[in-house]
Amino acid sequence: MVRGKIQMRRIENASSRLVTFSKRRNGLLKKARELSILCDAEVAVIIFSQNGKLYEFASTDKMQNTIERYRINAKQGYSDRIDEELYKEKLRYESENMAKKIEIIKMSQRKLMGKDLDSCSSEExxxxxxxxxxxxxxxxxxxxxxxxxxxxxxxxxxxxxxxxxxxxxxxxxARPWLQTSTLPNQAVAYLSSCSKSSDVETELFIGVPQMRCL
Incomplete structure (x- = not known):
């Protein structure tokens, strides 16, 4: 048989409320003990009944040690949150200042280009x-x-x-391009023989020209 889901609200009947508290309290303390053993965790549970009676469980020898550890970590976490908020506020402030500086620079640039001069005074x-x-x-x-x-x-x-x-x-x-002493002997003889001849050939030859000296 499936157990119905219990609606989470205050039990109006005082006797039923007392019985439920006793059962749930014992179950909660049992689960805390099991958690500390299975997971090697430091667990502390503090319960006050409606009449103000204290019920507690601590996996360490002293509940006070766990409470002090909680206070230190809670304070550190609060300090970290404060630092984060301050850092965000600082970034927001710097961003707004940067946006204002950029706008001032743009306005100055427009004035240097000869624009938006109507609002400028003589000193500006x-x-x-x-x-x-x-x-x-x-x-x-x-x-x-x-x-x-x-x-x-x-x-x-x-x-x-x-x-x-x-x-x-x-x-x-130092090194001329053409010197007579460097000419071949046959070329020197040919030039010498040609220089002695006073006749000029005027005949028309067909074919490869030949060098002849008369």
């Missing part, structure tokens, strides 16, 4: 003008520096080219 406009002048000076200095570096690079390249040109010119003077 003068400050914007001063900032623009400083920015222009920085840009000019950077531009001049880049030009100077480019000129130095070109001068160095020019120096290297001049050195290379001088080296090549020196090599050409």
């Amino acid at each position: 406009l003068q400050e914007i003008s001063r900032q623009l002048e400083i920015s222009l000076n920085n840009i000019r200095e950077r531009k001049d520096q880049l030009f100077k570096e480019q000129i130095e690079q070109l001068q160095e390249k020019e120096r290297l080219l001049l050195e290379e040109n001088a080296r090549l010119s020196k090599q050409c003077d």
